[in-house]
Amino acid sequence: MESIPVNQPLLDGNEKKYLNECLDTGWISSEGPFIKLFEDRFAARMQRKFAIAVSNGSVALDAAVVALDLKDGDEIILPSFTIISCAAAIVRAGCKPVVIDSDSKTWNIKVEDIEPRITPRTKAIMVVHMYGLPSDMLPILKLAKKYNLKIIEDAAEMHGQTYAQKPCGSFGDISTFSFYPNKHITTGEGGMILTDDSRLAERCRSLRNLCFKPEKRFVHDELGWNLRMTNLQAALGVAQLERLDEFVVRKRKMGLRYRELLNDCSEIEFQTTETDYAKNIYWVYGVVLKDHVKADAEFVMKKLSDVKVGTRPFFFPMHEQPVFKKMGLFQNEIYPVAERLARRGFYLPSGLALTDTQLTEVASRLKTVLKGL
Ligand SMILES: *Cc1c(COP(=O)(O)O)cnc(C)c1O
Numbered sequence: 001m002e003s004i005p006v007n008q009p010l011l012d013g014n015e016k017k018y019l020n021e022c023l024d025t026g027w028i029s030s031e032g033p034f035i036k037l038f039e040d041r042f043a044a045r046m047q048r049k050f051a052i053a054v055s056n057g058s059v060a061l062d063a064a065v066v067a068l069d070l071k072d073g074d075e076i077i078l079p080s081f082t083i084i085s086c087a088a089a090i091v092r093a094g095c096k097p098v099v100i101d102s103d104s105k106t107w108n109i110k111v112e113d114i115e116p117r118i119t120p121r122t123k124a125i126m127v128v129h130m131y132g133l134p135s136d137m138l139p140i141l142k143l144a145k146k147y148n149l150k151i152i153e154d155a156a157e158m159h160g161q162t163y164a165q166k167p168c169g170s171f172g173d174i175s176t177f178s179f180y181p182n183k184h185i186t187t188g189e190g191g192m193i194l195t196d197d198s199r200l201a202e203r204c205r206s207l208r209n210l211c212f213k214p215e216k217r218f219v220h221d222e223l224g225w226n227l228r229m230t231n232l233q234a235a236l237g238v239a240q241l242e243r244l245d246e247f248v249v250r251k252r253k254m255g256l257r258y259r260e261l262l263n264d265c266s267e268i269e270f271q272t273t274e275t276d277y278a279k280n281i282y283w284v285y286g287v288v289l290k291d292h293v294k295a296d297a298e299f300v301m302k303k304l305s306d307v308k309v310g311t312r313p314f315f316f317p318m319h320e321q322p323v324f325k326k327m328g329l330f331q332n333e334i335y336p337v338a339e340r341l342a343r344r345g346f347y348l349p350s351g352l353a354l355t356d357t358q359l360t361e362v363a364s365r366l367k368t369v370l371k372g373l
Contacts, residue, residue, distance in 0.1 A: 004358050006310030007182040007284075007351035011236075013243050018235035032231025038238050039192070042177075045241065046169040048194040050201035053229040053237070054208055057156045057178020058085035060191035061126075063227060064152050064174040065093040067203040070123050076152070077117060078126035079109040080317040081338035086126055086154055087318045091327070098122070099318050101335035106272045107286075108135040110337070114143055124150040127172070131271055131347075132255070132282040134163040137171050150174070156191075157283035159184035160248040164277045169194055174204075179233075182284060182351065184247050185240035187233035247352055248281050254350065254359060255282030261363035267293045267370045284347040286314065287366075288340075295373050297346040303369045309362055314345035 022028055035053055043051035054060050065076070072094040078086050080099035090097040100113045107130045114125065125144060127135045144151050153172030155161075161168040169175045172194070177183075179190035193204045206212070211224035229237075240247075259270060268287040273280050289297060301311045317338035319330035349362050 001308050002358070002361065003308040004310060004349050004354075004362055005351070006312055006347070006349050008353035009181045009186050010243075010247070010352035011239075014239040015236050018239050019232060022232050022235050027231045030228035030230055032234070034231045034234035034238055035229060038229075038234040038241070041238065041241055042192055043194060045244065046167045046175075046194055048170055048175070049196040050194065050198065052193040052201060052204045052208060053234060054191045054193060054204075054227040055229055055233075056189045057154075057176060057180065057183075057191040058083075058088070059225065059227045060176035060178070060193045061085050061089035061152070061154060062092060062225070063204050063207045064172075064176050064193055065089045065095065065124075065126075066207060067174060067200050068124060068150055068152070069203075070095050073121060074123040075119060075121045076124045076126055077114055077122060077149075078318070079128055079130075079338070080319045080333075080335045081107065081130070081315055081341055082128045082154070082318065083156075083315055084318070084321065084323075086128055087321075087324065090126065091324070091329075095123070096121070097318065097324075097329065099330065099333070099335065102130070102337045102341065104337045104340075106133055106136075106275065107131055107341060108133065109140075111136050111139050114140070118143070118147050118149075122147065122149060124152055126152040126154060128154040128156075129158045129161070129168055131157060131284060131286050132161065132251070132280045133272055133275070134158060134161055134168050134278050136275075136277065137163045138277075141171065152176075156180075156183065158281070160244045161281045162278060173197065174200055179237060179240075184251060184281065184283065184352075185237065185244055187229070187237040187240070190229050190233045190237060250352060251282045251350075252279065254354065255280055255285055257356070257359055258282075258285045258348065258363060261360065262287070262366070265367060265370055266290070267373070282350060284312070284350040286345055286347040289344040291344075293344075293370075293373060296343050300369060300373070301346050303372070304366065307365045307369065309365050310349055311346045314341050314347070316342045 158168035
């Protein structure tokens with residue numbers, strides 16, 4: 001039986017050629033020419049003025065939150081159902097994460113629950129677009145305007161996606177991306193910060209590079225980090241970006257094919273395929289076990305692993321994280337949709353190199369497992 005990995009990237013464009021250029025010229029550090037090329041092209045593609053390449057999507061969030069110069073105890077609203085990087089960036093910056101439940105169909109932040117949680121201390125909303133479908137930006141932007149809040153947009157799963165024809169990654173005062181190998185384009189490890197604000201861009205550049213003073217190196221007014229991306233990573237990024245449109249088409253096709261093959265499975269439900277503002281680009285292909293199914297995600301994933309199908313669990317909600325509980329955060333908070341997604345959701349092999357034959361095989365093995373429950 002063929003083993004089908006949960007993710008395999010597609011690296012058969014100009015990746016090798018550009019990497020060889022790095023090796024041939026000796027430019028392998030963050031000083032190399034592919035960095036600016038990648039930043040400029042990525043900014044243009046997402047319709048932003050400034051792009052700052054960093055070493056991953058998590059630190060992109062760290063720098064983005066710190067760059068906003070918020071005060072200790074300022075509150076930032078975000079969905080509970082997301083990756084730890086989002087809440088970690090908020091906590092590390094000395095701010096307080098305030099979490100909201102998700103919509104059971106779109107898996108994105110439940111927009112109508114945001115306004116009641118806004119207090120005089122609320123300074124920003126961290127929007128996290130989920131699994132290929134953007135959050136509903138229009139009402140969120142209205143709230144931001146009404147209450148004078150900043151938008152931090154985590155678009156790590158949204159390369160090439162649009163909200164009402166405008167690129168995801170173009171909505172935040174500051175927006176971030178990840179280029180981990182399971183994202184729509186990859187640099188191995190890597191991330192990007194986007195903004196139209198020259199001051200924020202300068203702050204992020206400085207935070208990326210240890211806050212060296214331009215006029216006096218090795219003298220520091222503030223603590224930064226080394227978040228620099230290497231020229232090798234940026235070379236991959238430039239090659240991958242050339243194919244983004246093609247990749248989005250491919251991912252959409254894969255998502256729709258899975259949906260078609262699994263549509264008659266009464267045991268599982270799916271993320272919304274299409275809304276009036278976007279068509280899903282399926283970062284990964286997630287499925288959620290319906291309530292009448294006795295087994296949980298962990299059990300079904302184990303069964304799939306027995307038949308050599310790679311899977312990953314869904315995110316685990318921020319309000320249930322032991323690390324935050326220990327800090328005294330989220331005491332007695334309950335968000336049923338986030339909790340359900342975490343326990344009943346998992347995703348199937350969805351990498352760009354997945355062939356149609358493999359995809360069909362995954363669907364067939366999943367069906368057999370579900371029938372056997
Ligand atoms: C992948 C991801 C990140 C983190 O990116 P890394 O590059 O893995 O650090 C952040 N936010 C979301 C929503 C992600 O999917």
